[in-house]
Amino acid sequence: MSRFTALVPRALGRPLSAIGGVLLLIAAMLPWATFLLNEGAYPDKATLQFFDAPFELTGFRWHMLLFGIAGVVITFVPLLGKGRALRALGWGGLAISVVSAIFITSEGGGLGAITAADGAYAFGAVAGILGGLALIFGAGAVGIDDIPHWPDAPFGWTGWAERLFSWAVLLVSFVAMLWLVSETLTAGGSAGVSSPYAGAVFLAFLGMAGGLLGALHGVGFTGWISRMSERHRAFSVVVLLVCAAALPFTSAGTQYWMNVAGTIGIYAATAIGLNIVVGLAGLLDLGYVAFMGIGAFVAANLSGATAAKLGITLPFPVAAVIAAVVVGVFGVIVGSPTLRVRGDYLAIVTLAFGEIFTRSAQNNIGDLTGGANAIPSIPAIAVGGLEFNEPITLFGTELPAGVMYYFLITLLVALVMAVFANLKNSRIGRAWIAIREDEDVARAMGIKTGKMKILAFLTGATLAGLAGAVFAHKLGTSSYDAFTFLQSVTLLAAVILGGMGSIPGAVMGAALLFVLPEKLREFEEYRLLLFGLALILIMRFRPQGLVPDRLRRAEFAGETAEGKSIEAVQEQAVIEQEHELEASKGGKA
Amino acid sequence: MTTLLQQIANGLVLGATIGMIAVGYTMVYGIIQLINFAHGEVFMTGAFGGLAVWRFVPGVKDMEWYAALPLMLVGGVVVAVTIAMLMERFAYRPLRNAPRLAPLITALGVSIALQEAVRIWFPDADRSQSFPRAFVNTQIKIGSVEIPATGLLLIVTAVVLGALVQLYVNRSRLGRAMRATSQDPDTARLMGVNPDRVIVLTFVIGAVLAGVAGVLFGMHVQTLGVRAGFQNGIFAFTAAVLGGIGSLPGAVIGAFIIGMVKTLGGQYLPGGTQYDYVWIFVVLILVLVFRPQGLFGESEKVRA
Numbered sequence: 054m055s056r057f058t059a060l061v062p063r064a065l066g067r068p069l070s071a072i073g074g075v076l077l078l079i080a081a082m083l084p085w086a087t088f089l090l091n092e093g094a095y096p097d098k099a100t101l102q103f104f105d106a107p108f109e110l111t112g113f114r115w116h117m118l119l120f121g122i123a124g125v126v127i128t129f130v131p132l133l134g135k136g137r138a139l140r141a142l143g144w145g146g147l148a149i150s151v152v153s154a155i156f157i158t159s160e161g162g163g164l165g166a167i168t169a170a171d172g173a174y175a176f177g178a179v180a181g182i183l184g185g186l187a188l189i190f191g192a193g194a195v196g197i198d199d200i201p202h203w204p205d206a207p208f209g210w211t212g213w214a215e216r217l218f219s220w221a222v223l224l225v226s227f228v229a230m231l232w233l234v235s236e237t238l239t240a241g242g243s244a245g246v247s248s249p250y251a252g253a254v255f256l257a258f259l260g261m262a263g264g265l266l267g268a269l270h271g272v273g274f275t276g277w278i279s280r281m282s283e284r285h286r287a288f289s290v291v292v293l294l295v296c297a298a299a300l301p302f303t304s305a306g307t308q309y310w311m312n313v314a315g316t317i318g319i320y321a322a323t324a325i326g327l328n329i330v331v332g333l334a335g336l337l338d339l340g341y342v343a344f345m346g347i348g349a350f351v352a353a354n355l356s357g358a359t360a361a362k363l364g365i366t367l368p369f370p371v372a373a374v375i376a377a378v379v380v381g382v383f384g385v386i387v388g389s390p391t392l393r394v395r396g397d398y399l400a401i402v403t404l405a406f407g408e409i410f411t412r413s414a415q416n417n418i419g420d421l422t423g424g425a426n427a428i429p430s431i432p433a434i435a436v437g438g439l440e441f442n443e444p445i446t447l448f449g450t451e452l453p454a455g456v457m458y459y460f461l462i463t464l465l466v467a468l469v470m471a472v473f474a475n476l477k478n479s480r481i482g483r484a485w486i487a488i489r490e491d492e493d494v495a496r497a498m499g500i501k502t503g504k505m506k507i508l509a510f511l512t513g514a515t516l517a518g519l520a521g522a523v524f525a526h527k528l529g530t531s532s533y534d535a536f537t538f539l540q541s542v543t544l545l546a547a548v549i550l551g552g553m554g555s556i557p558g559a560v561m562g563a564a565l566l567f568v569l570p571e572k573l574r575e576f577e578e579y580r581l582l583l584f585g586l587a588l589i590l591i592m593r594f595r596p597q598g599l600v601p602d603r604l605r606r607a608e609f610a611g612e613t614a615e616g617k618s619i620e621a622v623q624e625q626a627v628i629e630q631e632h633e634l635e636a637s638k639g640g641k642a
Numbered sequence: 643m644t645t646l647l648q649q650i651a652n653g654l655v656l657g658a659t660i661g662m663i664a665v666g667y668t669m670v671y672g673i674i675q676l677i678n679f680a681h682g683e684v685f686m687t688g689a690f691g692g693l694a695v696w697r698f699v700p701g702v703k704d705m706e707w708y709a710a711l712p713l714m715l716v717g718g719v720v721v722a723v724t725i726a727m728l729m730e731r732f733a734y735r736p737l738r739n740a741p742r743l744a745p746l747i748t749a750l751g752v753s754i755a756l757q758e759a760v761r762i763w764f765p766d767a768d769r770s771q772s773f774p775r776a777f778v779n780t781q782i783k784i785g786s787v788e789i790p791a792t793g794l795l796l797i798v799t800a801v802v803l804g805a806l807v808q809l810y811v812n813r814s815r816l817g818r819a820m821r822a823t824s825q826d827p828d829t830a831r832l833m834g835v836n837p838d839r840v841i842v843l844t845f846v847i848g849a850v851l852a853g854v855a856g857v858l859f860g861m862h863v864q865t866l867g868v869r870a871g872f873q874n875g876i877f878a879f880t881a882a883v884l885g886g887i888g889s890l891p892g893a894v895i896g897a898f899i900i901g902m903v904k905t906l907g908g909q910y911l912p913g914g915t916q917y918d919y920v921w922i923f924v925v926l927i928l929v930l931v932f933r934p935q936g937l938f939g940e941s942e943k944v945r946a
Binding site: 542581585586596 | 919
């Protein structure tokens, strides 16, 4: 894209992006559809009447309005990194407009729906698309500079002042994030017959969120926050946990959304586990979901479900530990070929193990998996008489069923994150990264590569086993077809989409890949096709993922964490070195 | 004894199919070190291309087999080659210098997208399609063993095409360019070889064989689903690895071994046909662990 945006002369940058902003503003005011959407297939349930009403700004048009204002303002205020911010706003506006345009066109039967038909005019989508493009091209001409580096605290504060300031900022940011998560989760409502527009509304909301975060990133805000949270790590962790625990108290606190959030959490935990194997140690695992499956089946067999052959009933914590241990053993078995097999070949060995698992589970091996009948009616986790699938009352608020699972899964994700973060910054984590970068060199440096690689598999598998155990209880059933090659690929895609080796990335990737199908029910038919195409496009245009790990970003994109190009940084370093050398020579003489 | 011979015959037929796919795997890997996961889908789209000719080209249904079969083969090959060239151009070529994980994941994406595209847009393809036997529907009896004529055709075609490709790679000018590129792309380029052309040619040769295999296989089993490509693709990849990836005769021989393992394993090993699939993967793992270079491959050299 930068190849094309560079075509616009620099002098035209500001006028063009201002025009883009104004166009977004206008688009927000214009009608978007020439027909009444609620006269469609679901007359009573239509939620998008505002497509037609010109001056009531709700939903995505409200976002367009804000983006338009921001676009105009940012164009004219002196602000570092404004090119990046404008570009992100442009992409956001474009995404919202394109999603809505496609949706209205397909609902309204043709391009007439978004232009002029039956004496009605609706140029909102057209204006939005043009505005978005103008912003993107204008931003390119304004100049895509380095992401600015904000000072840690204003007025050179240090000590308590800096701490209080940072805490306040972090608190506000995390609460804002909680709001964004809650809004994203519920945007468009639950898909299905009751809400035929869920997919469109949700995608438009994602466009907004993406544009907003991109703009904040571009002006250096997110980098500032992330450095701040690294400085005050303990505080951030506590606030983050509190925010996560507060989600059931927001608008997302219904049984349905708690269920969805819980499922996302389980896949996120598994994705982080996979991230250890793939992201840190660089061992591509194409059968990872088998570990989750084994964990689920072990837990199911120990749960006292009537279909379980063993007929042993153990309390959940014990069963979970046993599941983790058993899966860990399998992890070592699957990992042992890594001693002799590398790279793509290893990927195939893991794929083979995964397929063997699926096939065996499908054929009810040893009567342990129930085969095609699965293991149904696994009892809910119960601790101290509290059934986890019952609604509970907390702080005077009645919380829906499934909320206990949500809390448990939040803890699980936190645990997995803690394991990941601590390992990553430990001797073991550095050994893994060294192996990922170059196994032979790592070995030459004295790292016991074989042991380390098996350890990676062991850790990753154990975490997946735990996640699987919770999964079996939450779902209440454990079936082989929840653990097939496609799930392995989806998990891998979550890790890659989010950015390998990064925790927020894995969570975000898992959330996107497991929420989207939930929201896009009306595209059910095309779901996998879009998934496949998305994999291709991500690898083509953003192989480093959405939230790349710093090191990884450098490798994949030739860009450092501050957005400078690697070559420029290296040149700078060489020049500095030369200066130093000259200086030291001068000193000697 | 008859059962054994019959299973061996069945294994040979399966092996022939897998072998024709495996050639594409092994050649592409030999040139650009890419596990082209989507190659199984080239096979599948080829089969659907042949089916499309039968179904939608007027008159084909009424032709004699010796007229209809070549037409279907041409249809299958054209579709397979087009798909392979498109995926090389738009999915793999832009990633030629990317980290090694990237093209592998792209290949998975291509594979999923192609399966789904066929399932959605080929009429009725969400169910398994019945494939016509546009061919003499006879069983050929050799001793006590019965092989359908289609099966025999598969075996003969696989051996003949395998030999032709081997000859082409070893004797022709472009074949030499191919071998040169696989040994050392940079030096090959210095010697005036156009690597892009060689790579496209590699994909095309693989696709021709996969397309032929697709049509003949569909005709042999008389039923065709969009998942056929993935499964047979994995088998073919296993075969290529077993034979030593990069080695053409290895791929074909490996394929025959895999065919045998599946049929004989399904017959004689515990678990029966439900587990025949598992034995293939067990063989794959054992080969990779104990002889990663395969039966006929050279041991892997570390490339700087």
